[in-house]
Each structure stands twice: as structure tokens, then as C-alpha cells.
Amino acid sequence: MSKIEEGNSHIRQAEKSLKTSLLKWRPDFEVAADEYTSAATCFRVAKSYQQCKDCLMKSADCYKENRSWFHAAKNIEQAVLICKEMGNLADVPTLAHRACSLYQMHGSPESGASVLDKAGKMIEASQPQEALELFKRAANIVMGEDSPRQAAEYMSKVARLLVKLQMYDEAADAIRREIGMHQQIDHAPSVGRLTVALVLVQLARGDQVAAEKAFKEWGNYCEAPEVHTLEMLLQAYDNEDADAAKAALNSPFIKHMDVEYAKLARGLPLPQQEYAIPPAGVRANAAESYTSPNAAKLLDETTNDGQNISNNAAEDTTEKPTECSVQNEEQPASSQKVEKEEDEYEEGLC
DSSP: OOHHHHHHHHHHHHHHHHOOOSSOOSOOHHHHHHHHHHHHHHHHHTTOHHHHHHHHHHHHHHHHHTTOHHHHHHHHHHHHHHHHHHTOOTTHHHHHHHHHHHHHHHTOHHHHHHHHHHHHHHHTTTOHHHHHHHHHHHHHHHHHTTOHHHHHHHHHHHHHHHHHTTOHHHHHHHHHHHHHHHHHTTOHHHHHHHHHHHHHHHHHTTOHHHHHHHHHHHGGGSOHHHHHHHHHHHHHHHHTOHHHHHHHHTSHHHHTSOHHHHHHHHTOOOOOOOOSSOOSSOOTTOOOOOOOTTHHHHHHHHHHHHHHHHHHHHHHHHHHHHHHHHHHHHHHHHHHHHHHHHHHHHHHHO
């Protein structure tokens, strides 16, 4: 008998257990749940994943009718893994939340948080917003159970995912919550590392004052390399020194942080010098001056016009002395005419 046939046989037995009669007033949910679970196992071995998932969900419903919350949650958790095998991740968030609620009803909140964490890892790349909600709920559950160390681990995933989504305001709040969780367990190295991350996030928000405040508040948890890096970075932003800021962001400590924070540091906007009045001189990176393609032709025409004007001026200066000389030559003739008229007048008198 093949596994498919064996699975179908278990399904028939489960359906028979759910039927009622005159002598059987209530369905036998416990037997039906076990039969559906056995059928799901057979279908999983045969790699008939859709039938396996359907049987797991029917088994979970039967367990819920008997108030067997733990077994119902376990079957739904198995259905989440089957969705991963099928490559169908659309139902993963809903199933994970259902399984978590059943684990909580049974009194096993840690198991519920674990389901949320597994589902969040599955859909983190394809459905980041849904994964974010899964990690947040997991952190809140374990924090309510007084497990700050585990809660800090889940909140760390929340903060990194928010940075990846460029939701910097919420990321800053998540990092502060994570810092508070590490403070409860007196884990100073983690607080120092998160202080650097918070400063980077505040600078990404464009809030230099909040970045300096974060360093003043939690800088005493930082080690010497972290303090030196943060002081150099904040001083560079205060002085609007882009080169110094770039050198601080390229420090080995920042490069070896978590991937999301290292990427954030690489893409952080550098400070820019701002002037109330632009400085005198040639502006850096200015475009080259425009040169007309007809500039050479216009220059030649201007030169020729200038030469013509100078030649005409020279001709005028040579003609003026000639006119003066003519006038000087004509002057004696007029004087002779006057003298001749005077002589004729005198002769007339005589």
C-alpha cells in the first residue's frame, strides 16, 4: 500500500469517528484528530504537501473541540513548516498568530514566541511588514514573562528590520527599548554597542541634537574605541567637516557592526558647510565658461574695423596742412588787390 492510499484510509477512519448515530450522540474528536494527524504524516512522506496541510488543519480543529490547546497549536505549527515546503508563504503570518494564541491558552507563551520567531525568519525577506509584527509580538510575550534577555533578542530583530525599511523614528524607539532590556540584565557591552547604533540612527534622521543626547546618556557604557569613534563623529558633524565624518564612519568598529547598521553608516549623509553669504572667488565644481562658435569671426571683423578707422584718421591729419598752405599762398594776392585799388583812388583825386 502506498503512502497516499494509507493516508486516505486514515481520513476515512477520521470521518467515520466524526459521525453520530442514535447510540453515539457526540463525535469522537480525539480519535478523529489522531487519524488526521496520521494521514498528514503519510501525505508528508509522499510529498503531497497540500493534502498534508489540510489534514493538519482538520486535526487542529478536532483538538480544539476537545480543548487540547497544545496539540492543536503543535499541528498548526507543523502546517507553517509545510507552507515553507510548498513555497507558499502567504498564510504563514496568520497561522503563526493562531498557533501562538493556542500556546498562550495552554500556558506555554515561550513556545508561542518561538513559533512567531520561526515564521518571522521565513517571511522576513518577502513580507517585512508582517515579519515586523511577528517579532514585536514575540518580544512583548517574553517580556511579560520576565525574560529580558530573550526579549532583547527579539527586539534586536525588530530594530534591524526597521533600519532596513528606513523607518528611523520607530527604529530609534526600538533601540531604546532594547537598551532598557540589556540594562535590566546589566549587560554593559551590548548597551555600548547599541549606543553607537542609536547615534547612527539619529544622524540618519537628521537630528544631531538627539544623537549627542544619546551619547551623553549612555556613553559611559561604551568602550574606549567606541567613545573615540563617537566623539570624532559628533565633532565632525558639529564642525561640518565632511572629511572627518567620513573618516569616523570608516572606522573598523563601525564596519564590523551588524549588517544593517554598517550599511546605514555607509549611506549616512555627510555634513555640508553652509554659508550665510557665499565666499568670494571661483565656485568649486562650477561649469566652464561659454564660448560662442562665432567668436573668432567677430574678433576678425572688429580688428578690420579698427584698422580702417586708424587709416582714415591718418588721411585726415595729412590733408589739413595742405589747406593751410593754400590759404597762406592766397593771402598775398588779396593784399596786392587792396593796394591796386588804393592807387586808382589816389589817381582819381588828382
